[in-house]
Amino acid sequence: MRGVETEIAIVGAGPVGATLALALERSGLSVALIEAREPRGWHRQEMDLRVFALSHAARNILTRLGAWERIAASRVSPYRAIEVWDAASSGRVCLSAAEVDEPDLGHIVEGSLLTEALLERVRAAPDIGLHAPAALERVSSEPDYAELVLDNGKHLRALLVVGADGARSRVRRFAGIELKESTYGQHAIVAHLVPEKPHGEVARQVFHPNGPLALLPLADGRVSIVWSTTPEEAERLLAVPENEFSLAATEASEAKLGTLRLASERAAFPLIRLHAQSYVAPRVVLAGDAAHVVHPLAGQGMNLGLLDAAALAETIRDGRRNGYDPDDFLVLRRYERWRHGENLAMQSAFSGFKELFGARLAPVRAFRGAGMRLFDNTPPAKRLAMRIALGIAGDLPELAKPID
Ligand SMILES: Cc1cc2nc3c(=O)[nH]c(=O)nc-3n(C[C@H](O)[C@H](O)[C@H](O)COP(=O)(O)OP(=O)(O)OC[C@H]3O[C@@H](n4cnc5c(N)ncnc54)[C@H](O)[C@@H]3O)c2cc1C
Structure with missing residues (x-):
């Protein structure tokens, strides 16, 4: 092992880091997975406030890694259609699973359940060493190895360090990787609400000039909202009494599901746009939010x-089959070329939507409404949008390809 304790050290056992560790299982490479927090665990009695709309591609990855079965047996909610409309024009688009002969377009999964299902598999994997709770304090890149120092006093030598440690990645900072970062000028409020009418397993999103409001169908009949708005408005909405919040959410949803009643805590997240200028530095590679953060309006951050x-x-495994070590710069650059372009295209598209729907000028609103109506009646454009929603557009890794 070239004088190191582990060949690959993955920092961050969030969904991305844990998925990577499992995808490297039985590659013949030793993996250490380092996580700062004690995992919260999933609780049947209490629905997690953080939920993700996972695409078919994401489900295929989780199925092949043996984590989906646990998720599906615990609690998921399929969504069979996506309905998007513009509050400021007559624009409306509806994508339905039936149009592409699929039973659903994806599933809503709780964050804590996703992490728990992955970590259960990690704990059972003999060649993955889980260090948790243990936070990375610093990492340095030496000629033959990288040295990681953890807050429990442990030192670890690895050939390759993967930064899967989220938007504020320490690995990225220590590697000196430059960032392109901007704020969307919005915060996203998340909460669960009881709708008066059944959600019918449809994911809905209405665009307002201040930002979109998404209503995701939950298995217990409630809807989970992701409500992007100005920071001032978010602060106000977090502070108002419950009935006032319910009323505001009902109005913002244009009472599509009748009245909405708040039935959980409320939390808000500042929305940033971030892209690492490079995903690779000597002995370091980035994945997930450490590499890119996108607007949640299309619910794609986790999927990406x-x-x-x-x-x-897949790139590391292919390289190994051809005799290359996991820290080989050319191997890692192949991964970067593969994912950087796809992530940037998605990020730019979501930012474009945000700008387009944020425009208050009457001609832009009219164009938007007409454009949405045209799109809704153009089958090839809809099929492409559906492929993006299902996560099957672009150059897919083997693990994500459809399962027969
Ligand atoms: C409001 C909102 C709604 C969203 N909805 C969706 C959605 O519907 N669908 C979707 O696909 N995406 C969604 N996203 C995006 C999604 O949350 C992120 O893209 C996803 O969480 C990224 O996963 P990750 O594993 O890269 O990072 P994280 O989930 O941030 O995990 C990083 C891990 O690294 C650990 N860590 C950090 N620093 C250290 C350290 N120094 N040492 C050790 N460990 C460390 C952390 O504890 C954490 O466990 C949403 C985002 C927001 C803000």
Whole structure:
């Protein structure tokens, strides 16, 4: 092992880091997975406030890694259609699974369940060493290895360090990788609400000039909202009494599901746009939010991160079959070329939507409404949008490809 304790050290056992560790299982490479926090665990009685809309590609990855079965047996909610409309024009688009002969377009999964299902598999994998809770304090790149120092006093030598440690990645900072970062000028409020009418397993999103409001169908009949708005408005909405919040959410949803009643805590996240200028530095590679953070309006951040993990594992495995070590710069650059372009295209598209729907000028609103109506009646454009929603557009890693 070239004088190191582990060949690959993955920092961050969030969904992306844990997926990567599992995707490297039985590659013959030793893997250490380092996580700062004690995992919260999933609780049946209490629905996690953080939920993700996972695409078919993400589900395929989780199925092949043996984590989906646990998720599906615990609690998931399929969504069979996506309905998007513009509050400021007559624009409306509806994508339905039936149009592409699929039973659903994806699933809503709780964050804690996703992490727990992955970590259960990690704990059972003999060649993955889980260090948790243990935070990376610093990492240095030496000629023959990288040295990681953890906050429990442990030192670890590895050939390759993967930064899967989220948007504020320490690995990225220590590697000196430059960032392109901007704020969307919005915060996203998340909460679960009880709708008066059944959600019918449809994911809905309405665009307002201040930002979109998404209503995701939950298995218990509630909807999970992701409500992007100005920081000032978010602060106000977090502070108002419950009934006032319910009323505001009902109005913002244009009462599509009748009245909405708040039935959980409320939390808000500042929305940033971030892209690492490079995913690779000597002995370091980035994946997931450490490499890119996108607007949640299309619910794609996690999906893109899971594709990064699958693509990185595939590139490392291919390199190994051809006699290259996992820290080989050319091997890692192949991964970067593969994922950087796809992630940037998605990020730019979501930012474009945000700008387009944020425009208050009447001609832009009219164009938007007409454009959405045209799109809704153009089958090839809809089929492409559906492929993106299903996560099957672009150059997919093997783990993400459809399962017969
Ligand atoms: C409001 C909102 C709604 C969203 N909805 C969706 C959605 O519907 N669908 C979707 O696909 N995406 C969604 N996203 C995006 C999604 O949350 C992220 O893309 C995803 O969490 C990224 O996963 P990750 O594993 O890269 O990072 P994280 O989930 O941030 O995990 C990073 C891990 O690294 C650990 N860590 C950090 N620093 C250290 C350290 N120094 N040492 C050790 N460990 C460390 C952390 O504890 C954490 O466990 C949403 C985002 C927001 C803000």
